[in-house]
Amino acid sequence: MNAIATTRPAPIGSLADTVVADFIRDGAHRFAEPLDGDACGKLLADIRATRAFDRNLFLSQAEFDANPQYTGVNPRPGRNLLEQFERQLGFVEKAPAIVEAMTALLGPGYEILNKKVVCGVPSSAVPAWLRERILGNPVNNLGAYVRPEYRDVTYFYGIDFHQDLIDYKAREADFLTLYIYLHPVGLSDAPLYLLEGSHRLGGSVFPHDLTRTGDAAWRYRNGEHGEVKVAQRILTGATGFAGMWHACTLHGTQPDAADHERISLRYLIAKNGAAPSGIDQVNATLRGPLSLSDTRADLAADGSAAIRKNTVNQA
Numbered sequence: 019m020n021a022i023a024t025t026r027p028a029p030i031g032s033l034a035d036t037v038v039a040d041f042i043r044d045g046a047h048r049f050a051e052p053l054d055g056d057a058c059g060k061l062l063a064d065i066r067a068t069r070a071f072d073r074n075l076f077l078s079q080a081e082f083d084a085n086p087q088y089t090g091v092n093p094r095p096g097r098n099l100l101e102q103f104e105r106q107l108g109f110v111e112k113a114p115a116i117v118e119a120m121t122a123l124l125g126p127g128y129e130i131l132n133k134k135v136v137c138g139v140p141s142s143a144v145p146a147w148l149r150e151r152i153l154g155n156p157v158n159n160l161g162a163y164v165r166p167e168y169r170d171v172t173y174f175y176g177i178d179f180h181q182d183l184i185d186y187k188a189r190e191a192d193f194l195t196l197y198i199y200l201h202p203v204g205l206s207d208a209p210l211y212l213l214e215g216s217h218r219l220g221g222s223v224f225p226h227d228l229t230r231t232g233d234a235a236w237r238y239r240n241g242e243h244g245e246v247k248v249a250q251r252i253l254t255g256a257t258g259f260a261g262m263w264h265a266c267t268l269h270g271t272q273p274d275a276a277d278h279e280r281i282s283l284r285y286l287i288a289k290n291g292a293a294p295s296g297i298d299q300v301n302a303t304l305r306g307p308l309s310l311s312d313t314r315a316d317l318a319a320d321g322s323a324a325i326r327k328n329t330v331n332q333a
């Protein structure tokens with residue numbers, strides 16, 4: 019994604035001002051206008067044409083148990099479905115609002131760290147043995163159980179509240195996540211649950227210290243860095259909905275309760291230059307660490323789940 023360099027200050031009340039203010043206050047911003055619906059529909063049809071998002075995605079229990087592999091099961095360069103649709107991604111990467119927002123937060127030289135298709139797998143597609151095995155796990159990324167040829171997409175059956183810093187040990191929170199729905203996402207389609215304002219306590223080791231205090235309210239503690247009251251926002255949205263959040267903002271999903279898969283695009287986009295930008299203003303307001311030497315305490319040495327605890331499923 020190349021941004022147009024500009025040295026002019028953003029006009030007052032501009033999108034650039036709004037996204038920086040939203041990130042300081044909420045650790046997130048929802049774009050007012052959806053991205054091009056026709057382009058979303060075409061890309062969605064092309065993605066769906068590559069496979070059936072059903073039980074055939076998965077290894078059998080015997081195949082899995084013969085050689086369990088919990089790591090290296092996500093999309094990576096050379097095995098990423100979006101690589102074949104690169105020419106269709108201009109509706110995201112060149113959308114003026116996206117470019118303006120990224121430039122405001124990350125500076126004109128911002129870079130895409132990672133982009134991929136994310137699928138919320140409906141329960142009807144997950145084999146019974148697997149549902150039983152992963153019940154209550156905090157991170158149900160199903161990559162380990164998916165046939166190797168389909169590991170060019172990330173498949174979730176829900177994931178507990180986490181920060182996207184979780185995948186970046188020792189990296190500063192100098193990046194954000196941009197998330198796009200390719201079709202309408204309602205309450206049963208595994209919408210993102212976001213805890214607004216949770217970024218304020220900086221980096222925190224997963225799983226997180228969260229206590230529900232009300233209907234859509236939580237108390238979040240990050241050890242010596244204190245606690246904050248945060249509001250839960252459920253990101254339902256129309257085709258082309260785009261939202262983004264700070265690397266320290268807690269978010270998660272419940273298992274897809276619809277009878278069809280949820281397909282989204284997920285980008286990680288980072289600052290790439292020394293000049294100060296909006297993310298530095300945001301990070302200057304955080305009360306906790308900007309990076310972590312360890313990001314998670316939920317895994318055994320082989321990468322399998324070592325704890326069974328899930329908060330977002332109670333949300």
Ligand SMILES: O=C(O)CCC(=O)C(=O)O
Nearest residue numbers: 136138174177270271284
């Ligand atoms: O798409 C999902 O179900 C979860 C996505 C998410 O939280 C992530 O990729 O960080």
